[in-house]
Amino acid sequence: MKRIVLSASFIIATACFSNLGAQCKTYTKKECMPLLKPYIHNGQMNNITLFPGEDASLVQTFYSGQNYRIQLCAQENLGDSVYFKVITADGQLVYSTQNDDILSWDFNIANTQNLKITVVVPNLVPVAEIEQNGCVAILVGFID
Amino acid sequence: MTIKTSILAALSITFLFSCSSGENNSTDSIQKRTDQEIAEELNQEEQNEAQKMFYALPSPFEISSLMKASGVEFEDGILNSIDNLSNYETKTSKALNLGIYGADVSITSIYDKTQHTMLYLSCIKKLADDLGISSAFNGETMTRLEASKERKDSLQNIVAEAYGMANNYLKSNASASTSSLILAGGWIEGVHIAASMVDPKKPNDDLIELIADQRFSVENLISLLELNKEEADIASIVSDLKELKAIYDELEDTDGHEVSTTTNESGTMILGGGSDVTLDAELLAKITAKVNEIRTKYVG
Numbered sequence: 001m002k003r004i005v006l007s008a009s010f011i012i013a014t015a016c017f018s019n020l021g022a023q024c025k026t027y028t029k030k031e032c033m034p035l036l037k038p039y040i041h042n043g044q045m046n047n048i049t050l051f052p053g054e055d056a057s058l059v060q061t062f063y064s065g066q067n068y069r070i071q072l073c074a075q076e077n078l079g080d081s082v083y084f085k086v087i088t089a090d091g092q093l094v095y096s097t098q099n100d101d102i103l104s105w106d107f108n109i110a111n112t113q114n115l116k117i118t119v120v121v122p123n124l125v126p127v128a129e130i131e132q133n134g135c136v137a138i139l140v141g142f143i144d
Numbered sequence: 145m146t147i148k149t150s151i152l153a154a155l156s157i158t159f160l161f162s163c164s165s166g167e168n169n170s171t172d173s174i175q176k177r178t179d180q181e182i183a184e185e186l187n188q189e190e191q192n193e194a195q196k197m198f199y200a201l202p203s204p205f206e207i208s209s210l211m212k213a214s215g216v217e218f219e220d221g222i223l224n225s226i227d228n229l230s231n232y233e234t235k236t237s238k239a240l241n242l243g244i245y246g247a248d249v250s251i252t253s254i255y256d257k258t259q260h261t262m263l264y265l266s267c268i269k270k271l272a273d274d275l276g277i278s279s280a281f282n283g284e285t286m287t288r289l290e291a292s293k294e295r296k297d298s299l300q301n302i303v304a305e306a307y308g309m310a311n312n313y314l315k316s317n318a319s320a321s322t323s324s325l326i327l328a329g330g331w332i333e334g335v336h337i338a339a340s341m342v343d344p345k346k347p348n349d350d351l352i353e354l355i356a357d358q359r360f361s362v363e364n365l366i367s368l369l370e371l372n373k374e375e376a377d378i379a380s381i382v383s384d385l386k387e388l389k390a391i392y393d394e395l396e397d398t399d400g401h402e403v404s405t406t407t408n409e410s411g412t413m414i415l416g417g418g419s420d421v422t423l424d425a426e427l428l429a430k431i432t433a434k435v436n437e438i439r440t441k442y443v444g
Contacts, residue, residue, distance in 0.1 A: 043203030111418030112357040
């Protein structure tokens with residue numbers, strides 16, 4: 001599976017898909033950010049356009065004692081099987097929304113650590129159909 | 145690490161198979177080739193990973209929120225003076241100090257210093273104009289801030305939202321090096337503010353922990369900057385940060401925790417894992433001194 005890693009900058013992705021990137025930004029702001037409430041958005045607008053079969057990852061530090069919400073949003077044309085998983089620095093899977101209707105995770109961190117959040121767009125589309133890309137956004141909110 | 149582990153496991157299985165096959169010459173040959181192939185694969189995987197891997201830094205707004213939660217107060221004097229604004233003439237100094245003023249505005253807004261917030265936002269707007277990224281800080285934001293002066297929650301939310309929108313704009317419209325410089329400036333100012341708020345006579349444990357926790361971010365920031373390390377200004381900042389990281393590397397893990405998930409009484413899942421570190425006064429002083437040295441170089 002082709003792997004693309006989301007970044008704080010998303011420089012390459014946004015340079016290649018400027019128009020799609022603009023749509024993706026709008027989608028993230030209008031459709032995804034409201035879902036973070038009552039958590040405060042941490043300011044990182046992590047969004048990218050993906051095709052089925054692709055995944056994208058983001059590495060971020062989460063601070064001890066903080067309450068966090070990770071919110072995934074994916075445009076409808078990507079289907080309803082898009083999910084995210086959370087992996088520790090040493091590769092242990094700690095959470096996944098695969099086969100789950102809820103695309104967010106509210107949690108508290110006992111000890112500060114780096115976590116990798118990977119968004120997966122499964123390739124479930126029949127081969128005969130034309131692949132359609134779509135916007136996925138992964139937002140992180142925090143609350144005291 | 146997972147790839148490494150898998151490959152090591154594959155190597156072990158191959159080795160066991162070769163031992164039991166009894167065909168020493170041929171299996172040795174296969175073994176050598178396999179080892180080489182696996183090593184090459186590992187190397188390629190690591191290179192690919194290095195090329196693709198990017199990191200996100202916590203926003204100054206989040207750091208500021210943690211500082212306030214620790215219960216400490218801050219004095220205006222630790223922030224970058226707005227009088228320094230006219231000193232920033234190069235693209236690098238403008239970008240770095242855009243990040244620095246960004247961290248300053250985060251903390252003034254969190255601490256409900258509305259007047260300071262407005263002043264620092266003006267500095268940010270001026271630097272953004274100079275860098276040609278003024279759309280990141282639009283007039284609507286300033287108007288909303290003016291209107292929210294008496295509503296503290298609103299002020300924080302608008303600044304947080306403005307940071308998010310500006311960040312998004314920068315991703316799309318600024319050069320990679322400019323974005324990196326802004327992030328670096330914001331992070332170093334955040335650590336400077338936190339370190340300046342420590343009272344040596346009565347150290348706040350939460351604040352000390354926050355400073356110790358920046359060991360993760362300094363590593364992430366270096367990784368992010370190294371994507372553009374061919375640029376001299378970036379290389380210089382990477383060098384500064386590596387000196388700081390070397391000090392952070394002196395932190396010793398005192399207790400590693402098993403990764404676990406539990407649920408507390410209110411139903412919130414708690415993620416365990418990671419490790420505890422102890423940041424003693426001596427090492428804190430070294431971190432503070434290095435951060436101040438780097439920050440002074442950037443602020444001028």
